[in-house]
Amino acid sequence: MSSTRSLPEDPTMLRYVVMRVWHDFLRHRTIDAAASLTFFALLALVPTALALVSGVALFVDDGRDAVEEILVVARYILTPNAVESLRSPLEQMLSLSSPGLAFAIGLWLTLWSLSAYATAFGRAMNTAYEVEEGRRIWKFRGHMMIVTLVLMVSLALIAVILLVTPTLSDAVAGRLGIGRPWTDLYNVLKWPVLVALAVLSVAVLYFFTPNVRPPRLRWVSYGAMVALGGWALATAGFATYVLTVSNYDRFYGWVGGVVVVLLYAYISNFVLIIGGELDSEILRMRQLRRGVKAEEVIPLPMRDTARNHILARNLAWDIRVGRAIRERSLRENGGVLDPDELRRLHLRSEHEQAAADAEREHAAERSEQTDTTSHAPSTP
Structure with missing residues (x-):
């Protein structure tokens, strides 16, 4: 029995890309990389919540209404008991004596934590392109800080759009004297805007975090589409599972909410890494079609050595x-x-x-x- 797999008579490009992504999944320890990203993402969760809630406290008069709007969004992905367990911490954050200081501290801690996430994502993409990180720590972390600022703006806009629920949009429209048709238009257009912001975030992560320079920035790459599509399906399926099938609350109590967030963050990071692996293999295929020797290493310029x-x-x-x-x-x-x-x-x-x-x-x-x-x- 031969120790090596025989070559197909007519190796198609699609099959080659799919098989290489599968082999990369096995070889690059994607499961461990997704777990690492999940840790850094959850590390940024608390300061992000502090910045978000204290920022809301700066602009609202009644904190209870703001808490209700935040919990409305949380109900899409969390169990009812987990959502209710968030009420008391959110109300305490909104009752801070100096929300401006809390907002500044939360913003800085969020920037630092998310830069650690971007750094870990860069290492995962280096593994996808099979290169070593060549930037010194100060340059690498500074570069990731810039990437994080872009991500923070995008995520902040996403959070604002999600928090402005139909009830809140009607209240804002009434205060501004805007008619109901404008709020209906906003409730329809916010979804394409959310998709565009998500595409922007993924494109920035895929292009700027690895230590290689891809030929050009692709705003909508195949890997990004697979990642976002997989994330959307995972979100819908996981939300349905949590709300209808799972028994996290019965087995874990209030800790069930933490388990749900962990699993959801892990699935999200897993599909992001798979999308990056797919982009690297599609780039390899393009180079092979041009006659470039890329079957072992993808020849791309390094950002730093x-x-x-x-x-x-x-x-x-x-x-x-x-x-x-x-x-x-x-x-x-x-x-x-x-x-x-x-x-x-x-x-x-x-x-x-x-x-x-x-x-x-x-x-x-x-x-x-x-x-x-x-x-x-x-x-x-």
Whole structure:
């Protein structure tokens, strides 16, 4: 039986891309990468909630109405008990004595936490393109800060659009003196705007986070469409499952809400990574069709290689010192390479030494006996 898979007679481009994405999934530890992104996403959840709620507290008179609007959005993806468990923390945040300070602190912590998420996403995309991160830590983190600012603006707009529910939009329209047709138009147009903002966020992540420069920025790539489509299906299916089938509240109580958020964040990050893997393999296919040797490595310019040189020097030092230790051990052990052979030689040497000592003792005894015999008086 052959150890290698036979080549298809007519390898189609679609099959090649799909199989490479599958192999990348197995080889690049996508499950672990999605778990890492989930951790950093949830790390940014608390400061984001603080910034969001304190920002709402700056512009509303009655905090209870704002809490209700936030909970209306939360009911789409959380269980009823989990939604109710959020009420008390939200009301406490809205009753802060200095919401402006809380908003500033939450905004800064959100920026820092989301930049950690963008950094982790960049590492995942480096794995997708099979390259090492070459930017120094200060440059890499600074670059991710800029990416995070764009993402924060996009996510803030998404949050505002989601929070402005039909009830709240009618209230705002009444305060501004705008007629009902304008609110109906807003409630219809907000969905295309949400899709556009989501596409922008994914495109920025795919293009700017890895340490390679793709040929051009594709606002709507195949990977982005797969990621957003998969995320939408996962959102709908997961929301249906949570609201109709699951028993998280029965088994976990209020912790069930945390479990739901964890699973939802994990699924979202998983489809994002798969979309990035798909984009990298489609780019590989385009290069192969142009005759570029890309079956092993996708030849793309690197954003920076300073860190790669440092890592190469460190690796060379590790190898050089390790070789010196090995060669010194060889000199001390008489050139023996195998540790088992070295132990056998030591044992044989000990046995030979013991045999030689025994032989010397036996010879000494024979010599003593001979001397005794020669000095004995002869019989007449």
